[in-house]
Amino acid sequence: MEQIKNRFVIIDGSSLMYRAFFALPLLTTESGKYTNAIFGFAKMAVKILEELKPEYAAVAFDKSRHTFRSEIYKEYKGTREKTPDELSSQIPMLHEFTKALGIKLIEIDNYEADDIIGTLANKAAREGFETMVITGDRDILQLIQPNLQIVMTKKGITETEIMDETAFKEKYAGLSPKRLIDMKALMGDKSDNIPGVFGIGEKTALKLLTQYQTLDGIYEHINEITAKKLKEKLVTDKDNAYLSYKLATIVCDMPLDFIPTEYSITPDSHALKKICEEYALKSVWTSLNKISGIGEDTAVVMDEDADKYLVANKNMQQKVISQIQTNGYIAYLPVCTGKVPHITCHGLMIASSENNQAVNIFISEADLTSIAGILADKNITKITYDLKSSLHSGLTIAGKTIDTMLAAYMLDPSANEYNLENLSDKYLEREIASYDQKEAIPFGKTAYLLKSVPLKELADILLPLLQEKNLTNLYDNTELPLEKVLANMENIGVYINSEKLQNMSDEIGSTIETLLTDIYKLADIEFNVNSPKQLGEVLFDHLKLPVQKKTKTGYSTNADVLDALRPYHPIIEKILEYRMWSKLKSTYLDGMYNLIDADTQRIHTTFNQTVTATGRLSSSEPNLQNIPVRTDAGKKIRSLFEPAAGYDIFLSADYSQIELRILAHMSDDKNFVEAFKLDQDIHARTASEIFDVPLSDVTADLRRHAKAINFGLVYGKSDYGLAQELNIPRKEAATYIKNYFTKYEGVKKCLDKIVTDAHEDGYTTTLFGRRRYLPGIKSKNFNIRNQNERMAMNTPIQGTAADIIKMAMIATWQEIKKQNLKSRILLQVHDELVIEAVNEEIDILKSILINTMQNIVKLSVPLTIDINTGKNWAEAK
DNA sequence: TACCGGCGG
DNA sequence: TCCTCCCGCCGGTAT
DSSP states (O other), X not given: OOOEEEEEEEEEHHHHHHHHHHHXXXXXXXXXXXOHHHHHHHHHHHHHHHHHOEEEEEEEOOSTTOSOOHHHHHHHHTTOOOOHHHHHTTHHHHHHHHHHHTOEEEOOTTOOHHXXXXXXXXXXXXXXXXXXXXXXXXXXXXXXXXXXXXXXXXXXXXXXXXXXXXXXXXXXXXXXXXXXXXXXXXXXXXGGTBOOSTTOOHHHHXXXXXXXXXXXXXXXXXXXXXXXXXXXXXXXXXXXXXXXHHHHSOOOOSSXXXXXXXXXXXXXXXXXXXXXHHTTOHHHHHHHHHSTTSSOOSOEEOOSSSSEEEEOOHHHHHHHHHHHHHHTEEEEEEEEESOTTOOEEEEEEEEEEETTEEEEXXXXXXXXXXXXXXXXXXXXXXXXXXXXXXXXXXXXOOSOEEEHHHHHHHHOTTXXXXXXXXXXXXXXXXXXXXXXXXXXXXXXXXXXXXXXXXHHHHHHHHHHHHHHXXXXXXXXXXXXXXXXXXXXXXXXXXXXXXXXXXXXXXXXHHHHHHHHHHHHHHHTSOOOTTOHHHHHIIIIIISOOOOOOBOSSSBOOSHHHHHHHGGGOTHHHHHHHHHHHHHIIIIIIIHHHTTBOTTTOEEOOEEESSOOSSSOOEEESSOXXXXXXXXXXXHHHHTTBOOOTTOOEEEEEEESSHHHHHHHHHHTOHHHHHHHHTTOOHHHHHHHHHTTOOGGGOOHHHHHHHHHHHHHHTTTOOHHHHHHHHTOOHHHHHHHHHHHHHHTHHHHHHHHHHHHHHHHHSEEEOTTOOEEEOTTTTOSSHHHHHHHHHHHHHHHHHHXXXXXXXXXXXXXXXXXXXXXXXXXXXXXXXXXXXXEEOGGGHHHHHHHHIIIIIHSSOOSSOOOEEEEEESSTTXXX
């Protein structure tokens, strides 16, 4: 077995065992033995050997805690039906497996695994061994020191995060690892029966420690603490704090020496094979086969069912490849981990057949080269699911592609999810089992490790359905090619000036602090301003301000309500300000800072192509489609987005009034069309029409009202809503709307027709045929029916705009590529494209954008764009 | 996990 | 599917 010299790994057997037990459903062997704990533990142990390649290793268990801890059981009982016996029956298997792996197992009377780990790790690290502790227990983090890293298991068990001193400090506001003990002394820990100081939580503890470094420090300076209640709490619970400190400290000096030779790893292949067979740990055996020195180097048949998969050996790969060549298509699902732009592909699941039976073959990472030629072969059709993720995985994909996820989205864009299990259920009327097999692939992306990948069958059903619904054109020529563009944009990311970002966050932080003290003073009480519930109580019970509106759960405290309360109390102003700053800080500054990629220093959002019901894209992690712009404070945040080194300028191209222009085209309304043809100010013209004044006499206020109607119109706004927005009587709003539809008769007719059609068809469509089903449109419930009718009116407009910009994006991207430009598209914000550009290319970019965006479709009114440039995104507006 | 509130188009 | 405006994402609190 290949090894890294001097690396010593200690596995927290107790922690992993509990984690595995809770994270996995109860698995049993044929003989009825429970195996979930051993299964998870074994997978983890194998992963450690495979990835960390230690020279020495040990597994520590609690000897005294072999009976299931009742408090943990209580904690989980509500959600999991597992009993203590089911876990304790697996402990001997864990021991057996550890021995077969040739790893020394340590349990010592009267000591917990923590103490064994603390003692051994400390000694090894000090003697210069590169020591790593694998655990799911955060307490262990206190051991971190030079030469000692903690590998924390995250969600589930096989995902891990390596914590060293730097990582720790980053996560815990600069505290050193030892201070974790002080933290716990203050916070306590219910699950470990550590009391802490009553009423102190993580935030307060962190604040105190940042100021006074240690628990001792806090009590030495106890008189400097000005917050009365806090001081009182600390004084009252001083004994508890020090008791907790003791309880939280891991023993590092038990009588146990670190003698390296005792911890050499000496696996026993025979014993391992026997255990894997006996406890049905087929996947563990498969992974063991990948570690040289253990297992056998042959193909492993995972299952004897029709739905089975094979980890392909060389022979099988040849067979599969020739089968693919005969078929002319490959149906595959990549198995990837990591985040853009650091995706690793661990292999491909290939849907194949053997003796006319469905077979899934797993080509592992090491063998990917054998399939690379197929993927790059223009003559072989690729049938896959979520093509964008394939494109991120570094595979070169050529030829005709079929994306079953995208096809399913287009057939019904309102569905909640398009995972393969659902699609198979819906279109093939067949359930895909997923669990045991998805665990069977070593460390893959669990979501798509399914018992079968019926991509070809799905494609055979979905594509004719697209045809039947006239969606083929949009799918082939817009949605599918768009995936490549989006993958490229995501991969490039956008640079954000993190230094400025941090400064801004700090500044706003102190602004917020000041506002808080003001608010507390004005309210004469301290409370959590972030809690609408508490805020409501303060405003309406304590300060007795007039209640404006209620929500389902209590008083409403939203911006409208607060705005109306302004004259009643000076606190309102402060709260509104507080809301604004804390929104900007938490969502945009701190939230985005956490998503800056360490390597690229850029933010790599995800553009979701199968989320919205209307056909728009959405953006997440982070959402870069809702970066502030409307206020000055917001613009400052937008100004943090800058061109990176090698680029000079941001260029933004946005469609002017695209939705209203689409409405003009669809309705063919005489007035509307004329306005756009003459390139008039549409809102001013509307004001002139509905208020019956000459264009030259339209005041700013009249224009504002007209604008509200124009926009509200495409949402199906009611007189009630319009009255609310413009703060005018409902009757007046009703008159506006009536006048509007008298003047714009074509619009009225068009919207009415859309609604009638939707009633008849059960769906509505965009100009390019995109469909949205509206199952509620025939509802007897007035509200639901009305809501569906509003959707029917809005979707063709919003969706058509989405279709158009998608087509324009593809054309722009292709032209940029064709001309070999350095500049590149970074973002799409519904009607805007943001480009990172070099100065020399600005002119050519402008002409490309005008050509593509304005001319990509021919409507009865012109589509125009505004182009702006600037040193950052805020300036390019 | 549900709800509120707030940011964008 | 749930009161009067469509489409989203996200952070915070309370449960």
